[in-house]
Amino acid sequence: MTPNQSSDRPLGVAAIGYAFMGKAHSNAWRNVASFFDVPAIEQKVLVGRDADQVADAAARYGWAESATDWRGVLERADIDIVDICAPGWLHAEIAIAALAAGKHVLVEKPLANTMAESDAMVTAAQEARTRGVQSMVGFNYRRVPALALARELIAEGKIGTVRQVRASYLQDWLADDQSPMTWRLRQETAGSGALGDIASHAIDQIQHLLQDTVTDVTGTLHTFIPSRPGPHGTEQVTVDDAAWATLTLAGGAIASVEVSRVALGRKNSLQLEIFGSTGSLAFDLENINELRFFDGTSPIRQQGFSRILVTEPEHPYLEAWWPQGHVIGWEHTFTHQIRDFLTAISTGSAPSPSFEEGLQVQRVLNAIQESAAAKNTLVHVPTT
């Protein structure tokens, strides 16, 4: 099916999932039009498995109604967009069906739990694109203004040729070894641990900021806390809680990646340092409104990392918000994501990151797992 583009009515949106990500996406749908000039939308329906809970969430988060059967929702003619916030193992099935039904699809990262699912999703997205049906994967940190600014500065040559990149994503919500077992710590449900959950963000950023592609990896995975209390006794943790990788990019840069869920004291610290031939950049998600920029071309006496408070109207996305110095938060990245998604739909262009870009990240993650399983030996990332 093709999207109903001739209609003048607002775009109807359905979201699937009402937990953490559903709440964050709902917030973006509810607010995007208050700040950005986007095509009119209507929050039609929120979908979840528990009828009562999803009804409550729908009322709370601004949805007109709720539903428990996502297949039924896909059949509705008044739904133009499907936003998939369900767990990773459901991504492929829902996304492929939604695209087939002519719905534009936004799917949370990571694209899917397996390479096979990811491949199938890309095939579906490519076919749908020929019908004008758009798709996007939700690497929301691309829409952090400071990181969008970083990308602009790199693209403008402000740091010269990028040589060395340091990326880390450190959290500590699993530092307590008495924190209980969950589905996120089992390989069969979660796919992987810190690797898929947060290294995926780091790797997407590296490729996005440099506009480059990882070609080779060496990687290590480790589970510092191998068992945890479950409802019926101690259970084995079967995913990593920390990961390390060294990545080679096609353009010659080398990037290190380190992620952890047991880095006590780091709460949500995605850090990026990018060292170029004439300048450098540094970022920490815990200070989301700041970008550090070292301009190696300024007079030596004055050189230093400058703390850019990324809240000026000249900065990406900021003109829509508040006066300079009035900082924004984490949730705003989702609002920016919806804005860019809607803008792409309205102009008929393919939004980015595409499913293909999501697949490329999955390939890098997969190669890291292969390397880790083979004594860290260098593994080439396949391009198809």
Added chain:
Amino acid sequence: MTPNQSSDRPLGVAAIGYAFMGKAHSNAWRNVASFFDVPAIEQKVLVGRDADQVADAAARYGWAESATDWRGVLERADIDIVDICAPGWLHAEIAIAALAAGKHVLVEKPLANTMAESDAMVTAAQEARTRGVQSMVGFNYRRVPALALARELIAEGKIGTVRQVRASYLQDWLADDQSPMTWRLRQETAGSGALGDIASHAIDQIQHLLQDTVTDVTGTLHTFIPSRPGPHGTEQVTVDDAAWATLTLAGGAIASVEVSRVALGRKNSLQLEIFGSTGSLAFDLENINELRFFDGTSPIRQQGFSRILVTEPEHPYLEAWWPQGHVIGWEHTFTHQIRDFLTAISTGSAPSPSFEEGLQVQRVLNAIQESAAAKNTLVHVPTT
């Protein structure tokens, strides 16, 4: 009139003003119920002078309708709350009329431009309170989680007896001497400059954090850029663009205040440092999610200012938002303000900061102006 408390219908809200503050308050009204358990509300009507513009703003910010006559709105039975975001010279007239009409009133800070207006507003608020009609002044920074946490820690005795406080609020939006003349730079429209606009925040915080009252002040006002380009040539700036004061509090603490609109490089930097007998606290609004705490009772080898990332569920307001480490922004303070305002209304208690508290801040500001006009001589702050 008394509020229509027996009704089961949602509380009807009218907001007056759709510029910067109107946008920020609207955002809070639109989102508060998505995150907090508050009485149901409806964004009924947005009021402004320009019919077309206010209609656009109403549509954009989530209001059901718009209007240009605030007096007419006060007569509507379906309006329970009036949120006054109009300029300061209109506060008194609207607030007094709204309270008389039995509407709960939230008014932006500062309470009013003159002491006479402020006094009248307090009288009206006190009378209205006897009818169960509530009122509040919008010192939103009381609802910064890090500052709310600071107040808790002080109240719990974590820093002992407060001795010395350093408060500053530094901005730079007027640093360029070619920035044009506006109504904000004329005394007759703005009342004062940096003093009323931003020192008011600093002074409210000092009194709020310490739960204490300023009794004596010495102050200095200065206009670094005394004239600016206007549409018909150079005009005189008749308000301060920087101010300094030293405040004595009833409990014995001494606080310094320095504010500026020409502090180049500081964008929206409300800084507070509170030094007590056994601990200290420090805060900067540009890092709104952080509080620094020095615990003088810990072992000397380990002492140091700790950077508390105020994003834990245990921190004020945070449980409603996102997981730890997922930071919030400036606008969230208004959402918290609405939440507390609605909670007070629903429980029939008087919200804080009350008009009396707003008046007390005005008295301090007034005393600073008196001192500045009298060669900085110490001026006592009247209590009535």
Added chain:
Amino acid sequence: MTPNQSSDRPLGVAAIGYAFMGKAHSNAWRNVASFFDVPAIEQKVLVGRDADQVADAAARYGWAESATDWRGVLERADIDIVDICAPGWLHAEIAIAALAAGKHVLVEKPLANTMAESDAMVTAAQEARTRGVQSMVGFNYRRVPALALARELIAEGKIGTVRQVRASYLQDWLADDQSPMTWRLRQETAGSGALGDIASHAIDQIQHLLQDTVTDVTGTLHTFIPSRPGPHGTEQVTVDDAAWATLTLAGGAIASVEVSRVALGRKNSLQLEIFGSTGSLAFDLENINELRFFDGTSPIRQQGFSRILVTEPEHPYLEAWWPQGHVIGWEHTFTHQIRDFLTAISTGSAPSPSFEEGLQVQRVLNAIQESAAAKNTLVHVPTT
């Protein structure tokens, strides 16, 4: 007497005082020639009241001998330089005698405890200068490389016209109210408290960095802990432990000063923020190797305070030390001071800060005390 300039022998140095400042000055004398090209010197004699202790100190700190009678030392023909590290009440007597004896004099700050003494010292220094006998007062923080760099940048116009300056010097060594009584807390021995001890540094920096002069002041003094345990019971503290002032400079800038010995958590934090029309600077002595510079003329997207690590050969004094990034400490400021003092002597030029500059600081301090005693009323700083 005139200095023995025809001699080829090394300059003979005597230092008076072997406590904290004597130790710091000795370190500088012992090391200056290892890093800088200066006239040859010999650490001849260290003078103190306790024969045994000063002998020990002399041996430890590199002095050839020790003595207890400073008058006798002034008579020695092999002494060319007298470095006065004795307490403030002895400065005038020793300095005037040393200058009369034809010795170049370096005296620790503050110049003296009283205005009369300061005046007499200036008179003596002016007369001695006609004989080629040099004198200098030890505001060592002028020789912090980061602050010397700040002065250069200001002089080069890098921040335009200076408008607003914020200076503070916060310590906490008296925060504990059980810390015992000492001579530093009695007016008759110490002259003043935090004002003379640390506000003097702040005021000297303001005038030095801006190359400007304070003309008017308003000030406040306070003693948070008015009594302390002494050997024979509780004693009254008769000096301030915190002080506040607002200063007007001849060129139109306004500076605030706040100093404290009870600012718990701040150990030795001399902070300076200088806001100009096109740029700003910020410094904290606790990060002695860093200067923050905001360049308001760079593209808005890239603006921010840059952290200059002041360790490049292009930075003041640094070429003599270590490779870039190898930081120096607090004591190095004294080595730089000796270097500049010796260089001035060898070139026959008057070193800076001169006694006149020291006197000017005393006048500002005195005016602050007058203002504080007169309900903070504005006080003009006399020029003679």
Added chain:
Amino acid sequence: MTPNQSSDRPLGVAAIGYAFMGKAHSNAWRNVASFFDVPAIEQKVLVGRDADQVADAAARYGWAESATDWRGVLERADIDIVDICAPGWLHAEIAIAALAAGKHVLVEKPLANTMAESDAMVTAAQEARTRGVQSMVGFNYRRVPALALARELIAEGKIGTVRQVRASYLQDWLADDQSPMTWRLRQETAGSGALGDIASHAIDQIQHLLQDTVTDVTGTLHTFIPSRPGPHGTEQVTVDDAAWATLTLAGGAIASVEVSRVALGRKNSLQLEIFGSTGSLAFDLENINELRFFDGTSPIRQQGFSRILVTEPEHPYLEAWWPQGHVIGWEHTFTHQIRDFLTAISTGSAPSPSFEEGLQVQRVLNAIQESAAAKNTLVHVPTT
């Protein structure tokens, strides 16, 4: 030969090398007794190849005389200690001869350029130790007070079981690709590049702080700038300018190491982050006086990385220096090193780091090189 321990005369010291390290060591010898209670020493002789230059340096740095023949110096009965600051390829020959001659030996890191040389030095040191002749390798950063404090806190269990360590040492002095070729960039003279020069520091710290041993490594080496201008045209750079490794420690911790000489904007940034089960620590050499400590056992509301300003008398080495808040610099680490070396000699105990410890670091570096040459495959670090 055995050391001449019965003598009452001061220990005679000879230093070999007068460049960067010779200057730093000389400074320490010249000053150690002014601050610490150590056995009396005399700076007897400075040795170098160029007679004029070494004579100048000796005069400047406080040595009684200079010499060009280190073998002759070893024969002198008045020399008790030999401090080897010569380049790495000379370490083994001089150290072994000095130990044979009964001289206590301090040798700069890295221990030697080759494993064979390192092994021979250890054999010599072990034999000499039986004669009471001591030896030490100069990993001076063990004597950074903040890092010494970190080690104490770890040993006391303040952070629980260490899990994850992040170490990096980033410099930028080779970031400019027009910076000329030097002996440091040729494998035959330098042994390796960033790996041996700065990764050695990082690896020593990891093992020292954790009191643990690296057992397995995976590593990557890279030369971002493969050729540089030489006096006769472009030359090949044959050492790495950046290196990455992941290390497994016997106790179960995993450490990442990343070092670079092209990390533009990082001047001398040795960073360490140590994440334990109940606390964490962080350090950056560019802020040498600071240690960050996260205490996971304090109440959650108050948790955060505290910035400990390591300048209290209670902190390692600090009591000898200045009052709290008066910061020290990079060079002080060498003074501390000499103090500990002398203390060990005077008590007849073996100083640390021993040559054995230096050898262990070499083994880890060697294993990283092996891994890098074998597609990053995991390499076991031999224990003998």
